[in-house]
Every structure is written in structure tokens, then in C-alpha cells.
Amino acid sequence: MKRTVALLQDRSDSASAKMLKQQFAHTRGWKHVAPHKAVELKVQVLRSLADLQKRKMSVGPRTYAGAITLLGRIGMLDTVEELWKQAARFRGTPQDGRSRPNPHQKPKQQRAPAWMQRPHPDAGSMYNALLAARLRDAPEAKIRGVADNVMHCMKRHRVHPDLYTFNIVCKGHARHKAMGSCLHVLHNMTQMRVVPDVVSFNTLLQAARSEDELQRALQKMQAARIRPNAHSYTASISVYTRSNDGAAAEAWFNKARAEGFATVPQCLDVMRCHARAGAGEKADALLSTFLAGNAGAVSREDLLEGYHCVMQAHGASAGGFPAVCRVYKTVAEAGLVATYRTYTHFIDAVHKALARGECSGSATEEQRHVELAEAALSTALGNGQGNNINLYEALGRVYHAVGDRRRLEILLERHKGNAKLPPSLELEALVAATLPTARPLHLRSPRQRGPNSAHAPREPAAAAAAAAAV
Numbered sequence: 001m002k003r004t005v006a007l008l009q010d011r012s013d014s015a016s017a018k019m020l021k022q023q024f025a026h027t028r029g030w031k032h033v034a035p036h037k038a039v040e041l042k043v044q045v046l047r048s049l050a051d052l053q054k055r056k057m058s059v060g061p062r063t064y065a066g067a068i069t070l071l072g073r074i075g076m077l078d079t080v081e082e083l084w085k086q087a088a089r090f091r092g093t094p095q096d097g098r099s100r101p102n103p104h105q106k107p108k109q110q111r112a113p114a115w116m117q118r119p120h121p122d123a124g125s126m127y128n129a130l131l132a133a134r135l136r137d138a139p140e141a142k143i144r145g146v147a148d149n150v151m152h153c154m155k156r157h158r159v160h161p162d163l164y165t166f167n168i169v170c171k172g173h174a175r176h177k178a179m180g181s182c183l184h185v186l187h188n189m190t191q192m193r194v195v196p197d198v199v200s201f202n203t204l205l206q207a208a209r210s211e212d213e214l215q216r217a218l219q220k221m222q223a224a225r226i227r228p229n230a231h232s233y234t235a236s237i238s239v240y241t242r243s244n245d246g247a248a249a250e251a252w253f254n255k256a257r258a259e260g261f262a263t264v265p266q267c268l269d270v271m272r273c274h275a276r277a278g279a280g281e282k283a284d285a286l287l288s289t290f291l292a293g294n295a296g297a298v299s300r301e302d303l304l305e306g307y308h309c310v311m312q313a314h315g316a317s318a319g320g321f322p323a324v325c326r327v328y329k330t331v332a333e334a335g336l337v338a339t340y341r342t343y344t345h346f347i348d349a350v351h352k353a354l355a356r357g358e359c360s361g362s363a364t365e366e367q368r369h370v371e372l373a374e375a376a377l378s379t380a381l382g383n384g385q386g387n388n389i390n391l392y393e394a395l396g397r398v399y400h401a402v403g404d405r406r407r408l409e410i411l412l413e414r415h416k417g418n419a420k421l422p423p424s425l426e427l428e429a430l431v432a433a434t435l436p437t438a439r440p441l442h443l444r445s446p447r448q449r450g451p452n453s454a455h456a457p458r459e460p461a462a463a464a465a466a467a468a469a470v
Helices: 002-009 013-023 035-054 061-073 077-090 123-134 140-156 163-174 179-191 198-206 211-223 230-242 246-259 264-277 280-293 300-316 321-333 340-355 363-382 389-402 405-417 425-433 460-468
Strands: none
Touching: 013 035, 013 061, 035 061, 035 077, 061 077, 061 123, 077 123, 123 140, 123 163, 140 163, 140 179, 163 179, 163 198, 179 198, 179 211, 198 211, 198 230, 211 230, 230 246, 230 264, 246 264, 246 280, 264 280, 264 300, 280 300, 280 321, 300 321, 300 340, 321 340, 340 363, 340 389, 363 389, 389 405, 389 425, 405 425
8 A cells, every 4th residue: 555655746758668667566477368358458457557657657758668668468450569668758750950941931941950850768667578579479580680670770769788788589480490690780789789588588498399409598698607597497398399399398408396396387387298208207206295295385287287197197107097087086186176187187197098908808997987087077967167178079089989879979069069069080980990780888867877976066076086986
């Protein structure tokens, strides 16, 4: 409350920028939003600027820079250009003399005095905000042209590009994995006597596509005597996870943990890499080791994502279905709110176990696996997580694995009856690919199963207990 009162008493440009930042703090993580939300945010930002001016607050370059950053982050480039025109008086635009022109005299080409061409001290922040907005969705071929245009305008108005300007350009190239262009930007920084910082080299690490480019960027970073931070290790780990090199990614994660820079997103990134490779034991051990030292720092959402990675890793490995059931039971016992992904991973594990033939020797085992998949879908429906097409398609793959076309057709009708789900071409293809003469699985009908059947909504603990029986 005291902070708000102090901002209201202060009518400077900095106070206006802080008020605008506090008002739209909830949009900090927004990158891609729906069109109607983008329009709503645009109206709110313009209305806030008008309110600040009505309160006789100073709306200067810092405030305009904050508004341009907010709108540029969601891609409202047209509105950004309009605000840029409104802020022309702070950019050091040359003006004409103050004397009234004589209509009977030929106008002279007068040059504005030097003091009239001096920019505002905070004009660089507006240029940086404009540059970031223009480079947000720019293709790689146009990034250099856009950057040169803005920098030429800065030099013409006597605004020198600073460290933030070059980091924004380097980030635009790194978004397209253009290592050569990022190195060219760093070279231009040294030519203009701008010293790169850790953000500059972290952006260079993000531009690396392969291990060779990563080592080259690390050598540049070491030569500049810049110490890596958590973002440096995150970028290095991402290079190996994109190439599905789980061993190297985990080695870099261990280095980050030894230096005290290990984070939850790094651990989840390595676990996703293990999940894609089917290394269930490695993913399980990594999650247990990380939770042992950071139990209080992991949120419930991140913990559930970690369990999803372990389920996916065990489900992709041979003989890993019992481990999937164990993790499924752990999620229920830990009191975590299971999402549709939890049930989808479990049903996918059932399908992969059936496809690998791990229970083909006994019809009873096949029946138990199919009933577990049906129980997972019923639990999801009972918990309000069943309105997702992935669940129906996963169960359809289970029915296709056992050759039960009749239940596939019933599932397709249930899917079509749910108006909240989009059409599924995969379910229709599975029905067409399953032969009607195939051996159907002899399952009891829902009437014979009673109220406690697999089709009835179960509690998570009951479904987990049924899964643990496998």
C-alpha cells in the first residue's frame, strides 16, 4: 500500500512506467495468445496510457518503452508502430526553427540547432523495445535488415546502440539457430567497444545446433572470462536433448548440480530425453536423486510432469508395464491431481505392452490389461479429465491391438456423441483396419459388471489399486 501511495505522489516518467508494469505483471510470461485476448490487452494498454495522462502523470520514453514491450510481446506490431509515432518527440527528431515563416519570403532550408536534435536520455529504451517487437516474428533473412534500419535511425538521432540492443539482435538470430549471424553480432559489439556479458554468450549457446557449435561457443565464453550461470547450463543441456543424447545431457545436468545451478526445467528436460529413448531406470533414478535434495523446491505440477516422464519411459521399454503401474499408484497415493496426460500415458503403456506381446500367452492377461485401460478412461471421465481426444485414441489403439472391432465401433460412437471433442481420423482408421473376423476379446458386458465395473467412474486410489494388481 505504501509503495502504491509513493508512486501516486511521484509523477515522473519512471513512476508511470512502474505503474504500467505493475498493472500488467500477469502478462509477463505471455508469448502466443488468442486473437481476442490480444485485442483486449491492446485496449487495456491504450486506456492505461490515457488514464496516466489524465492524472497529469509524466508519460515519457520509459512508459512508452513499457507499452511497446507489452504489445510487441504478443505480436501487435501495428499498435507498436502507432505508439512509436506518438513518442516521436522523445526520439530526438530534428525540428524546424521556432520563428513563424514569412509567406512572402522564400522558405530557407534551416537546420535545427544541436540542442534541438539531442534525444531524451532514455530514448534508447524505446529503440530497444521497438527492435524487439519488430524481430519477434521476423524470418532469419530479414533480421539483419530490420536491425540495420533501427540502428541507422538511432545513429541519425544521436542515440548509441548499447548492450541491450545487440543482445536483442543476437536473440533474434538465436531463435533461428543461426550461429554464424550471432558470431557476427558479437564481432560488431567489440568493434563498437561494447563489452558482451553473460546474456550475450548464453544467447550464443542457445544458437548452437550440434556439439561442435556448442564447444565453439563455450570456448568463446571461456576466452572472454565469463562464468556460466544457470541459463548457460540450460542451453547446453538443450543441445544434447534435441539430439536425444541422454547420457551427455545428464552429465551436463550433474555439472550444473555440482556448481549449484541445477533447476527443475533442466531435470525435466533430461527426463524427457530419457523418456523418448525408453530409459525408464535412468529417468526414475534421476527423479529420485533430484527430489532427495530439492523436495521443497519442486511444485506439484513439476512433480506430476516428472512422473509423466517416468511413465512414458517405462512404457516404451520392454517389460516396463509393472513399473508404469507402480508410478500410476504413486501419483494417486501422493494426492496429486491427475490430468488427462496421466491417464493417456497409462493407456499407452497398456497398448505398448499388448503390442510387444508381453501378455499374448494368456487370454486372461489380455483381458486384465484391457480392463485396466477402460478403468483409466472411466476414472478420467469421473474426474472431469475425459474431454480429450488423446484418451479415446489411446484406448482405440488398445482395442486394435487385441482385434476387438465391436468395442472400437462402440468407442467411436461414444466419441462422436461427445460434442466437446473434435473429429478423430485415427479412430476411424483403426475401425477400418481392424478386421471383423478377428478374434474378439471375451469381456463381460457393463451390465454384468455392475456398478463397480471398469466403465463406472472410479476414485484414483481404486484405479491405482487395480493397476497395482498387474
